[in-house]
Amino acid sequence: MFSITLSAQYWQQEANYTMDIDMNVEAHQYKGKQTLVYTNNSPDELTKVFYHLYFNAFQPGSMMDVRNLTLPDADGRVGDRISNLKQDEIGYIKVKTLTMDGQPVTFDHVGTILEVTLPKGIKPNTSVTFEMTWDAQVPLQIRRSGRDSKEGIEFSMTQWYPKMCEYDIEGWHANPYIGREFHGIWGDFDVTIHIDRDYIVAGSGYLQNPETIGYGYEKKGQKVNRPSGEKLSWNFKAPNVHDFAWAADPDYVQTTAQVPGGPLLRFFYEKDIETKTNWENLPEYTIKAFEYIEPRFGDYPWKEYAIIQGGDGGMEYAMATLITGKRNMRSLIGVTVHEVMHSWYQMILGTNEALYAWMDEGFTTYATNETMNAILDLKQDNPNAGSYRGYKYVVEQGLEEPLTTHADHFATNTAYGIASYSKGAVFLHQLSYVVGQDVLDRSMLRYYDEWKFKHPTPRDFKRVVERESGLELDWYFEHFVQHTTSIDYSIEGIETTSGGTAIQLKRVDRMPMPLDVVVTLNDGSQMTYNIPLRIMRGAKKVQSTDSTNGFKVAQDWPWTNPDYTLTVPFSKDKIESVEIDPTGRMADLNKDNNVFPRKPKEDKE
Ligand SMILES: [Zn+2]
Incomplete structure (x- = not known):
């Protein structure tokens, strides 16, 4: 019993980052220092870890490059642009040094992933500290991140730092960066960016030193007294997040707005x-x-x-x-x-x-x-x-x-x-x-x-x-x-039966669905019959959004049966029309047969 309980329990890793970033805006490069406190909350001892090095995707011959050259319908924003990047336009992250609790680790740059072999395993429910230094070049803006976007934004700094890959209930996710979609570890970020004084920095988190730094960050009526020197140091803290992004440009203007009872925008x-x-x-x-x-x-x-x-x-x-x-x-x-x-x-x-x-x-x-x-x-x-x-x-x-x-x-x-x-x-x-x-x-x-x-x-x-x-x-x-599998139901016909009218329904395609069948009478009144699937083991309750008129739950429909007869207590000559799901929320791919009598073609949406 113990092991069953344990394996069913939810857990997640934690990663708290402190980063110090020194920008060289002329060369579009930066030097980074990172202290990462990593907590292994999994029941497993980890002998390896992995970091994302997203900027490495922006190099000719990268997996992202080749993927976009070979996809039949490549993203127009990428196309062959990565192939054509010059040496001073590519992106890279080159890790210089990496230690775990002060001990050097073995690491290998494999495209957009840093594979790290640890000197000793990280035991369950323990924390270790990784210290890293690296050099990076910001790629010409191709996809999401990069410098000098079409609209003239100098630095879009997203997917920009060595980021620990997530190890979760489904294992490691050291996905190479090819195109899309992300996954990260929850934690706190403390990021300091040293950048030439004429840049405005915007990003995740709360600016910690607005009084000395920020154009537009200063409190009302307060005079900003910016320190002298070529660069200013912007310090942001973002609590309980799984990523950190920022951008910098000398021409940004900032406006703010307060959501009542919500965040400052x-x-x-x-x-x-x-x-x-x-x-x-x-x-x-x-x-x-x-x-x-x-x-x-x-x-x-x-x-x-x-x-x-x-x-x-x-x-x-x-x-x-x-x-x-x-x-x-x-x-x-x-x-x-x-x-x-x-x-x-x-x-x-x-x-x-x-x-x-x-x-x-x-x-x-x-x-x-x-x-x-x-x-x-x-x-x-x-x-x-x-x-x-x-x-x-x-x-x-x-x-x-x-x-x-x-x-x-x-x-x-x-x-x-x-x-x-x-x-x-x-x-x-x-x-x-x-x-x-x-x-x-x-x-x-x-x-x-x-x-x-x-x-x-x-x-x-x-x-x-x-x-x-x-x-x-x-x-x-x-x-x-x-x-x-897709959905197609039809109304095959209606006929007089003892006690009323029988509506013949058919599941034409494979996917079973519960049906809302709306019967409209000559006097304009309507009745909705909900036919639940037997495998639902119940039926939905009456919903104001489902029917403004009567709502009745009919006999359930075993999905194996292609046919179903819905008997309603109205004589056939009183029925104006019958329709499956008039709200259009069921993704029935052939709606023509959802109504009886059939509508002329031009009535389709
Ligand atoms: Zn989206």
């Missing part, structure tokens, strides 16, 4: 005549987003959040995001809300994105769609309709791969993008149909409460929703996450 952007107005209007919408998100998805736990112009699109980091800034207003709000949302689905609920990209990108997309609908007052019936269209497209193109595919291992970017973002959002929105919107809403808060600052896996999320709904959901995850 900091905005850093270039003084650009084209984009100035949009950035001046952005805080208002960002505040609205936080106010919508927090009651629905959980509290934002840090006191600050920074929205920084940089990078090459939008990318989430702890307590900060880097986004490109030259966008129309709607796009600027959209990318900001998406990256803000990642504070929940990645920075607080830290799923291993490489293995479960759909749990961070998909959940983020779902919540972003809902938030955008609310804060822009779009009044969309289905804010996730675009995600359903994306999912249908990838299936019809024959490109679909299971959601469980590792983010770097999809055959095409299209398959990755649609699986992670669109099908991930559909997964969640469709789940609101299966268990009911109220139950899903409560599940999202319970998921937050039980898994914040941890690494939840799909089974953890499943158990939360199962407990909240009282339903068994193995089948849903199996079909929709592990496999690519």
Whole structure:
């Protein structure tokens, strides 16, 4: 019994970083010093450790380079750009010295991973201290990080330091940096950056010395008395995060805005005549987003959040995001809300994105769609309709791969993008149909409460929703996450039977689903019949969002049976129409046969 209890217990590693970074802005290089206190909370003795050296991806011939040269639909931002980098444009991290508790260790640079053999094993429940020095060159901006972005941001410093790989319940995750998705260890960061005095630094964490350093960081009415010397030293502390990002540019302006009862927002952007107005209007919408998100998805736990112009699109980091800034207003709000949302689905609920990209990108997309609908007052019936269209497209193109595919291992970017973002959002929105919107809403808060600052896996999320709904959901995850089986139900016909009308239903495709069948009578009244799957071991409760009229639970449907007869107590001549899931939340790929009588073609969405 003891060993069963032990192996079922959750644990996670801890990594606390103190870093000292000396920038040479002319050469685009820096020297780094790192003290890393690493705690092994696993039940296993570790004889090796691994560090990510992400900058090494930006070298001709790297795995990221070759991958982008050989993918059928390579990311346009990368393409062959890595192949063409000159010696002074490549990125690198070269580790000079590394010790563990004062003893030298053996290490080997293998592309973007530093493989480290330890002088002695790290025993369970013990801490060790790694001391490292390294030299780095900041690559020309290609993907996410780098110098001199298209929009003229000098340093986008993301995935920029030697970062300990995560060892978790599923083992080591020393993923080479090929393209996408990250995983990290929770801990505290204390980072000091020495940089030429005319640069403004923005980043994760709280600036510790604003009075002496920061343009725009100073308290109101307070005179900043900047120390003399060529460089200034910016010290940031970020508590309980699993990454640290920063950016630096001499031309940043900073504005701030306070979310009532929430964090202080900091905005850093270039003084650009084209984009100035949009950035001046952005805080208002960002505040609205936080106010919508927090009651629905959980509290934002840090006191600050920074929205920084940089990078090459939008990318989430702890307590900060880097986004490109030259966008129309709607796009600027959209990318900001998406990256803000990642504070929940990645920075607080830290799923291993490489293995479960759909749990961070998909959940983020779902919540972003809902938030955008609310804060822009779009009044969309289905804010996730675009995600359903994306999912249908990838299936019809024959490109679909299971959601469980590792983010770097999809055959095409299209398959990755649609699986992670669109099908991930559909997964969640469709789940609101299966268990009911109220139950899903409560599940999202319970998921937050039980898994914040941890690494939840799909089974953890499943158990939360199962407990909240009282339903068994193995089948849903199996079909929709592990496999690519799809959904098609049809109404075959209706006929008079003793006591009313028999509605003939058919499961045409493989994936079973519970059905909401809405019967509309000639007088306009409606009745919803919910047909649960027998394997759910129960049915969803009446939901205000599922029906404004009557709601009845019908006999369950054993999934093995292709056919099902729903008998309703109305005579056939009183029935105007019958429809499966008029809310469109079930990802039925052929909707034409969901209605009876069949609608003419042009009525399709
Ligand atoms: Zn995202």
